[in-house]
Amino acid sequence: VGASVGIHPHDADSATEDDLGILALLVEANPExxxxxxxxxxxxxxEYSSQQSQEAAFRSQIALAKRYDRTLVIHTRDAWEDTFRIFDDEGVPNRLIMHCFVGGPEEARRSLDYGAYLSFSGIATFKNAEDVRQSFLMAPDDRILVETDAPYLAPVPLRGRPNVIGNVAITASFLAQLRGVEERDFATMTWQNTIDAFKLS
Incomplete structure (x- = not known):
């Protein structure tokens, strides 16, 4: 089991320099x-935290990911242009994941241009998520991940219920059919992408 450690944008107002130091200590103490x-x-x-606080915490964590050569896991909601602006300002680390991707093809293309992986959740199964499905179909095979975002965003036909990790199989099955590939092949592909995205052994 591996971990990702960070300060969510919702919590940026209360984040301190000590908190950022703790993130660094967690990486140093648990490098594997x-x-x-x-x-x-x-x-x-x-906007549970101010945009100024969110940007400051974001920039600090980009620097941390670069310093320790760790994968940066991105949350962006109603903030695509600002996210890309900060990428341009700070540069991006060697590995970048757009978590729970909810953008359209243009946001997908720009994310891919930064070298990002696009991680798709149960949202892709929702009736009103055509933009997300189009983004999935345009993404290269080696840049696709699948996730749950549990306990949120359970896929159809479980939408509205608490999500659990096992439901990733439902989303993956849906995406494999959408892409016209065998489920086993899709599972193998996305597992390899996960290993590559997080530089796992």
Whole structure:
């Protein structure tokens, strides 16, 4: 079992320099366990923390991911342009995951241009998520991940119930059919992508 450690944008207002130091200590103390930094980024939909605080915490965690060569796991909601602006300002680490991807083809293309993996959740199964499905179909085979975002976003036909990790198989099955590939082949592909995305042994 591996871990990703970070300061979520919802918590950015209360984050301190000591908290960022703790993230560094967690990486240093558990180098074989901590594979990622995040999820971190910007959430301008809920904006539970100020945009200024979110940006500061985000920039610090980008630096941390680069310093320790860890995968950066991105949360971005209603903040695509600002997210890309910060990428341009700070640069991106060697490995980047757009967690729970909810953008359209344009956001997918720009994310891929930064070298990102696109991670798809149960949202892809929702009736109103055509943009997400189009993004999935345009993504290269070696840049696709599948996730749950449990306990949220259970896939159809379980939408509205608490999500659990096992439901990743339902989402993966849906995506494999959408892409026109065998489920076993899709599972093998996305597992290899996971190993590559987090630089696992």
């Amino acid at each position: 366990v901590v594979a990622g930094i995040g999820e971190c980024g910007l959430d301008l939909f809920y």
